Amino acid sequence: MKIFLLPLTVIAISFTQCAGQSEKAVTAPQTQQTTIMNPTPGHHPYYSRTDTTKLVLADEVWKKILPEDVYEIARHANTERAFTGKYWDYEGIGNYYCAACGNHLFKSDSKFASGCGWPSFYESVRPTSVIYKTDKAYGMIRTEVLCGRCDSHLGHIFDDGPPPTGKRFCMNSISLDFEP
DSSP states (O other): OOEEEEOSSOOEEEEEOSTTOOEEEEEOOSSSOEEEESOOGGGSTTOOSSOOSOOOOOHHHHHHHSOHHHHHHHHHOOOOOTTOSTTTTOOOOSEEEETTTOOEEEEGGGEEOOSSSSOEESOOSSTTSEEEEEEOGGGOOEEEEEETTTOOEEEEEESOOOTTTOOEEEEOGGGEEEEO
């Protein structure tokens, strides 16, 4: 486990986004010291739980700012093994966000026990929280679910969920952040 200690002074780091978007600055809080243990997706300048504007970054940028396991699933559409993710049977009350960019995706009251081994939800927070793409991998035709803000792979959607929607958003735990 790596621990990074930042000095008392404020450290400002400016990053330029791709696709001609404006610069963003991140400033460390003014405290005695700031400790970041195993930097998480939330510790990069593009992560926001309030910004819903489209986020377009080059793959090289994603690779630098995301942990390797999140990067492989979110950016390369890999899948975690069933029954291994931290949220597949989690029952906490709160909100789920995109682990890559912080976009609000699901509320815990739409989560249900599907028995499939991945966290399952019957609806997203808002229609623009997620987008859909046809997935023809592995000789199947499925509907892939992507983050509506950053296009990161979240999982797939199926028509075998509970009322009121009849949908099952079958998500990778690693693509999600949870806040109670």
